[in-house]
Amino acid sequence: MSTRDFPTAGAAVLRLLTALLVSLLSLATAALAEISVTDVTGRTVKLEKPAHRLLVDDGRYLIALSLIHPDPVSLLTAWPKDINRIGPAVYRRYVEKFPQIEKLGQVASSAQQFSVEQVLAAEPDLAVFSLSSKPSDAQIATLEAAGIPVVVIDFFNDPLDNLEPGLRLLAAVTGRSAQAEAFIAFRRERMEAVKAKIASTSTRPKVFFEAHAARTSECCASPGNGNIGKYIAFAGGENIGNAVIKGPVGALNLEYVIETNPDVYIVSGGPQMEGTNGLLIGPGYDESTIRETLARVVARPGISGLKAVTDGRVHGLAHQLLNSPLDILTVQALARWIHPELFGDLDLDATRREINERFLAVPLDGMSWVDLK
Template structure:
């Protein structure tokens, strides 16, 4: 196998440079020495573009390879990334976390560091092959155990692209808001409502997708609720029978959706979508056979959440939303709209613009342009 020859650190003042001697412990617990000099990275999921755009004014500066799976962040949002950073579609294509890993594609892209999703990517033998070819592998996790791993993963990415201080600033911002939720939820006497969260709501006619022990289910527990899926699903995600959901008759229903459900009967909302579209799709979801019989629907405790606020450091907004929805009296003072506006103005290179949550019968909330 030929070993790619990497160029020395760039003299371009816009280049992202990593200092000598930087080491990280990745999410798999591997101690990794990062190559000093110009950062050249590949990622296996377009959603990491959002995390990079929190760290860098131009997230494509250190990027040499990605899976070209822009649909994972939503079509409108990806179009704005491409318009802002026109080199994005010209970068090398590597295998995504949803595909079998291709060593050849990764080497052809020429990274110095390859960022992989936990539970996906290369085998240990392939990691060793990458190392022999001069490519360092780093594993992060925004999906399997987000509460435990998102901040650590953001810090790892910050080190990989030489933005440790920026990562620390964002982690502190997130910690402050999580602490406010945790303090209120921990107050004595705060009852935990039963919650049914349906990911990708209405994507198919079959019911009912649900988090189990892990994934977005951990958000429900943190926000002071009981995830009804965790009681019977052994894994992070799975499917509940409609009969089980009706028997549990949850106090609160939350559906997640996004631009990826456009053209389906699912919950359509997020970047580029207005309040009317979000509300109409939420009402359609809530009116389905069986779902409309739930106490949560009859009592007006039905909510829609854009998946674009999940699986990334933006999830702190989702935590605030869930806490408000689960405990409107005790936690109604939380302001997720203000939190998202701060993320937009202080951190994100490409601010979000659209309707990212909606409730019935309360009015939806849309960020101003």
């Protein structure tokens, strides 16, 4: 080999090194682009890129997405169309702003029987299920074998602890983490403000929370060790269901409620109560309807004589604010009702206005909380 061959050999080595460097940079970029999340069950799920064809089993996840994306419907391929969980008036707002919502595929909700076939037919790039009704391990394996990643989140069993990581997960898989962190900071600041004031008192009024009150003649659906029961404790109350209901939700008999004689009585209702004797409240209902139906709920035998009723400490809340990322409104309402001496000047309307202006793709309006008196 002559000396004239060295430049050619050097150039070849340089080209080889350059190609190797480009390959390594590509691998590094791919690794950085990969999304890895851990769901509420402890499962780690990886995506090559942000999801844009989500399947969800609860309409309230649409509200969660609307806090972090200006067009949440564009992220979905299928949902349960469980309109009562967000309310017909709210759904109409979504239809007006995002007509594509009516063309989305429909799958079973978390309150119905799960169907692998429905999920496969929707061809999502990620399926999001609720902890309270998640598919079995075998069903998840079937979906994953078909190339459909699965994550599980929880806005129902223990929303106080699981809502924030659930919202973070939804943001991570859709590439909207910065937007989620802004809302989480907003929510956390207000949660901490409630927590700080509650720490200043040892008084714990007894609270009776009746979900879907008067939907049937039976009494009384109520939270136990979880669900809104944890919010009641956070807001400085003693949930009377906590001592006898071992799961997140259950039922109290009327005799127990009368014997406990709660200091505060809170009723949830909404459009799902149409055709019953329950509370009609939330977007789409006027104040007179809300107050009349709440008074009807309170007038039931056994309920009308409770200390909370005679003392005028009766309140109504739209059920659509439960198991929802809008839970800060629920927490503030509970705090004001349970400890009016501490939170009498707390302005829920101001909180809602800021959420509407800064976050929600479709603003929340209407009357979602009420005092009977």
